Amino acid sequence: MKSIPAVAVLMATLSLCNLSEKLKPEANSSAPNKNSAETSAADREAVLTELMKIEYEMTTASINGDIAALAPHIADNYVGTAYDGTMQNKNQLLAATKPDKRTKSWKITDAKLVSLSNDSAVLTYTQSQTSRSGQTARARITDTFVKQNGRWLISTEQQTILR
Numbered sequence: 001m002k003s004i005p006a007v008a009v010l011m012a013t014l015s016l017c018n019l020s021e022k023l024k025p026e027a028n029s030s031a032p033n034k035n036s037a038e039t040s041a042a043d044r045e046a047v048l049t050e051l052m053k054i055e056y057e058m059t060t061a062s063i064n065g066d067i068a069a070l071a072p073h074i075a076d077n078y079v080g081t082a083y084d085g086t087m088q089n090k091n092q093l094l095a096a097t098k099p100d101k102r103t104k105s106w107k108i109t110d111a112k113l114v115s116l117s118n119d120s121a122v123l124t125y126t127q128s129q130t131s132r133s134g135q136t137a138r139a140r141i142t143d144t145f146v147k148q149n150g151r152w153l154i155s156t157e158q159q160t161i162l163r
Contacts, residue, residue, distance in 0.1 A: 047152075054154075058073050079157075109126045141158070
């Protein structure tokens with residue numbers, strides 16, 4: 001049983017990863033404003049591409065235990081909620097980041113850009129991780145990004161283990 005929580009904790013660290021699906025534009029809003037303005041499919045695709053790059057960089061940094069590469073992508077007010085309900089702030093997340101020798105592979109499915117505004121984006125997806133021992137774990141993950149000083153930063157994350 002110790003390996004299942006270990007895989008889940010590892011999943012928490014690696015939950016920021018490459019998104020692969022193309023996304024449909026949001027439905028038109030009857031009263032758009034500057035923060036929730038309608039976005040074109042091209043705008044959504046550009047943001048998706050940028051967030052995918054960030055997710056890849058963060059996952060690589062997490063796997064390598066590279067705190068210096070991971071930290072610039074995380075908002076100072078970050079709050080993560082793990083599969084078991086425990087919460088971490090930015091400092092706790094970075095302190096828990098160590099080189100990962102257990103994960104053999106991971107993948108993302110069912111990725112969706114739930115919302116997008118000028119200064120925030122919400123992504124949801126399923127992440128599957130396979131350990132070197134062959135165990136696989138899956139979680140539904142929701143990441144919220146905020147745009148600060150022209151950069152997308154992860155601000156919140158929530159994970160739910162799928163059985």
